[in-house]
Amino acid sequence: MILIINICEERLHYLEFVKPIEDILRKEKIEYQTIYYKKITDKELLNKKLEKIIICGTSLKDNEYLENLDYFKWIKLPKLKGAAASSLGEKPILGICGGMQILSLIFGGVLVENKEIGQIKIQFEKKFLNFEPSLKEVYLLHNYAVINNEFEVFASSERLRGREKFKLYNNPCEVGSKEFKIPQAIKHKIKPIYGVLFHPEVRNKELINYFCKEG
Amino acid sequence: MKLGILFSGGKDSTYSAWLAKEFGYELTCLISIFSKNPESYMFHTPSIKQVKKQAQIMEIPLIIQKTKGEKEEELKDLEKAIQKAIKKYKIEGIVTGAIQSIYQSSRIQKICDKLNLECFNPLWQKNEEEYLAELIQNKFKTILTGVSAYPLDESFLGKEINSEFINELKKISQKYKINPAGEGGEFETFVLNCPLFKKEFNIINKRISSTGENSWKMELEVE
Structure with missing residues (x-):
């Protein structure tokens, strides 16, 4: 069973960011359960049927999840004890957009301002799923x-042309360089x-299919 | 949250509006773009003027913006219309009927981002056959007002989207690889009745014209 985690603050965004993923799983007859992250x-x-977890994305204006990362502490430090905690810590997780930001931040990553809207081509340097x-x-x-050194980068996009620095989220200082690339696909180095x-x-629906079946 | 609906009078924008209402949002105003270019990349054109009557029957205010429909320039007109909706009705978000078109949705996302509005696409990535079945189940009476993909021809104009039509379209879409929801411009629609309308429209006049090779449209007048 796949646990789909909805991070959308606005209810209507469920149809745009969560239901398309449910539809992919339903089409493949993959069992799933969807739950809002605060619930x-x-x-x-601890559900014994739980195999994998997908954390979905949300809208451009919705940053509420960034203020509530404590709800995701279980990813790094399950409060459960013994075998259950160990087992949960080994479950594969796929974070999509906001979900990827959550995974990286939970493991100590840094969030940088970088708006990207639309379709682009990115180069996968190594096999990813x-x-x-x-x-x-x-x-x-x-x-x-x-950005997080605990994760390996498999694909990246060039930074937006004309931008030389990146602002840290909720932080006035700036980081980055002209050579900086935006990680688009990452995997934790151990987990x-x-x-x-x-x-x-x-x-790219086949990526979700593969993660659920083989990843 | 107060929402402005990008409204063309066809099934996608009307069904999106209905979904927003079902999810508890306020449909504050409709925003319609009257494009002079029937080939517009962004906006639906057949029977567009009838949105005035649809807005009346829904009792929702309507903002109309005219555009020449030139590629990219038409986006400035869309932005103007949304700005009017912000000023007049204090909308906090936009609802679109985008299903698969990244071209349309990403442009609207950028405008909403610029104007600090939420952008909702409740039909995004929806399975086309499931969508058409839902329209019928939820009592949407919708007819075709434009076709522009072989083998669809003028005989399809005026056809209602019902089970029979869905079966016919399923066969056609398998053979000719057209989008069964018509979002690629294969066909355009007009909603005659739905749960948002106080009563059903009757067609009192219609005019069919050819708009190019394998392309026809039907201008309706309804009451």
């Missing part, structure tokens, strides 16, 4: 990127935790 309890996390090294068209809709800044439910 996750030990019951969902079922994506072979190649140029892929992806759909982007985000205000922020994340089976994956993040994509693009939206695979748009144009």
